[in-house]
Amino acid sequence: ISLKNYGQFFDDFSDGDFTTGVVWTGTGTKFIVNNSGQLQLNAAGTDTAYLATPSSTFIDTEWNFWMRLAFAPSNNNFVKVYIMSDQQNLNGPLNGYYIRYGEDLSNDNLELWKQTGLTATKIIDGIPNPGAAGTNQQIRVKVTRSASGVFELWGDYSGGVAYQQMGTVTDNTVLTTSFFGLWTKFTSSNATKVYFDNIYAGPIIVDTQKPAVLNLVINTNDSLTVKFTEPIQGAEANSIVNYLLSPGGSPVSANLATNFTDAGIKLGIALQSGNTYSLLVKAMKDFVGNTMSDTVLVFTYYEPAFNDIIINEIMADPYPVVALPNAEYVELHNRKPFPVNIDGWKLKAGSTTKTLTYAVIPADSFLVITDTEIANQFAGNVLGIASFPLLSNAGTTLSLLSPSGTTINSVSYKDSWYNDPTKKDGGWSLELVNPNDVCGGINNWRASVDEYGGTPGRKNSVYLNINVPFKLKGVTARNVNTVEIAFNKQIDTTTIFPGLIEINGNQGWISSIKFLTTDSIRLNLNNSLTPNTIYNLNILPGVKDCSGGVLNMPVPWEFLLFNASIFDIVINEILADETPQVGLPALEFIELYNRTAQVES
Incomplete structure (x- = not known):
């Protein structure tokens, strides 16, 4: 999206260029918009490069942008982002302010500089980046300036929005601006390794949205993780008085992860499988001080047992398509009377293992697992995973593993399980006949008879609740x-x-x-x-x-032990040419006849 209005603008480069909408000029041949929709340096040799776009806003203004440096910066490899400049040419004398990131050694930090003519003065020296020596530095920056000239510099060295204040200063030396600009100095080895995205200049954005709990992850019988919708402050998240388990009391410890959205909780009791608990979470604050409403999370602790969750349907060969998306999928069925979260479980297909992300399967219900890029074409409860494992048309072993690696269900399917030579050729799923008879193998699987070619997310079309004795x-x-x-x-x-x-x-x-x-x-x-x-x-x-x-x-x-003699077993019938079809299947066959009184296999 490229939006520009009265000196303010936003550009995420999703239009694929920087010459329409928000127009950037400068050394344009040294930049591209890459396939990820990011502005990327694309130069050669040791040089400098810049782009600038008209922008006249600076009173009660916020500047916000994301950048990535795929190298450890130095005095020969760094960036300057001009939030205010009275000149379009960022290589010459100008009056304005810029954010600098990158210097020699490992003390790189976000800094605010004032420039008058060719003279630059540092006016905010921010907090050092603990990852300054890394080669994949993603940083989000926010700068605000009040009408009275108070600058506040904020940054998140992980590229998110868990901003730390780098410093504040009042400066009214420059009181005019015409451009916002991006400038970088680089050596030949880093001539394509600077990225920018999601650049905003406009009125100060006031965050009034309260944080909330996104979900609760049960790690072990004495460990939980509370995931929040946005970064929260560590003081509240790390305080055990802000959590109360019932029954069970306060936890023994709480630790906010470095992403500022996940709080790990160590409980003072061991949860019992099948029991229901409630966890009160309170007093959480985001980085602008919005306080979360008290939240009670009700959950059932569950230790996965063999065949609690089963593989219920397999689409190994979706082509030629009948009426479903042209995609392989596996359907899971939760046989328990309560919802089950499969976050951290694993799906293994042959020698390929994929870890599953957060997904809840309701009681006596289903979850369809398919490739991320096709998941939105399925209705209902669907989990997309990147690079969904290839399901062999001829057959393979599919296994569902708990987070601890215990096998919960396993199916070694074969294309003979279709029991239908036409459907075996593609477009039809394999469906489990009786989900309560999970040991039936080939006797408990059939080709789907649904008009769509399968029943992802629904009761199987071949479902029969008939228990066949083990024999x-x-x-x-x-x-x-x-x-x-x-x-x-x-x-x-x-x-x-x-x-x-x-x-x-x-x-x-x-x-x-x-x-x-x-x-x-x-x-x-x-x-x-x-x-x-x-x-x-x-x-x-x-x-x-x-x-x-x-x-x-x-x-x-x-x-x-039958020792056959000559002519004990004879060829008794031959169908060499099945067309035109009369009353038999359109297939060639040979019939054998046992002339003895003994059974032979």
Whole structure:
């Protein structure tokens, strides 16, 4: 935005140039407006550069601007910002005032200087910048001048609006101005490393907005962070009497972070999972003295447990688009009866892990996670994260981790889970059938049947609240010393061991167990199987699925090591050309026929 009126102006360079709207002149070939909408030095060699714009305001006036120096300044690399100048040419003699930042050694600070002709005199020597040796110095500056000539210099060395007063002085030497200007001296290595943005000159802006609590973050069972809407003063934020936990009393300590918006609180008690508390926050002041209204924050402390929050929907291949945004997403479902804040949780896709920012999932509700640049195209509760991890179309493992790194939910999806060859090709999401049966694997996932191709933020279109018992799917003898067992759900690996598995009523058959997938195991045998002989496998009580469901095995499972002879299994039917379609799916197939009396896999 570029606005100019009666000697006052504002320019954030979002129009992409500095030659229209607010017009800047000088050594214009040495500046550009970069892709971030900032005025940037773009010169070469060792030189000086300046730009100036007409400005005649100086009575009851505020000047406000942001700057960045991507180097440690010195007497050969520094900036001057002329808040008042009677000349457009900032390289020659002039009368006015400027802010200087940068000098030799590490004592760099914001200073106010008066210039008459070619003579400059420092009139305010500000507080040193503790980060003066850094190479990414972002600074916001505010200067005010009253009608009587009282200058006040304020600055925030972090680039925000938590201003510290650098000093005040009364000076009426120069009582006219025609220009505001930016001037910099640089060496060749820093010829592109000075930036300016959000420049304002106009009436003094009076801040009457009270600070408020933005949100509350629960870090641990005895640590909270209160986040405020604007920077607040440390005296109030660091005083434990301004906080009261009920039940629990005053905290043992409170510390305001260097950003001046986050107050960390150490509690005197350990919060109990599932209990509801209230925190009174009072007497907070911003940097101009506005006092926050007393605020009571009610929250439920919650320690994440396995499968409390689950991965409920996966859009791994959004193209060709059906009716949703062309974007990958993951939907989470909160199965708890109270809201859950996932700030600090992690989403892992394959080998890529992303830390999630503040987001609350209401009770028995949903959160859609997608890329930041596309998040606004989704309705409802949406969290955008930068560089959303690529979801493999063929499948990968998605895991949701608590802030401590504990796995809360994990899904190893495959494109075979669509159970639909057409939808597998893109545009349709994978949806969980029963969110209360989180161990079901492929048996509990389907391609969406919603007309939009998915149901982000809504109940799944394939939802069915049917609890399928935990049971065996099959037993296969691979060779004389190996048997594999497939289950219909994910196994709780801590509940199954060799002593629980019998073959022909004998627990001594099994020497060890290897977990092949989340729902299958391999048994290594102490004894050798006899080919074409029927065996009975039984699993004793105690084996559970990943959510605690007990294995249902009413009778032993019969199996054998089948040594096939020629023509035991034959090719029985061939569909080589599926078009034109008659009554079968438009797919080629081969049918096999088992001519024996035995089951073979």
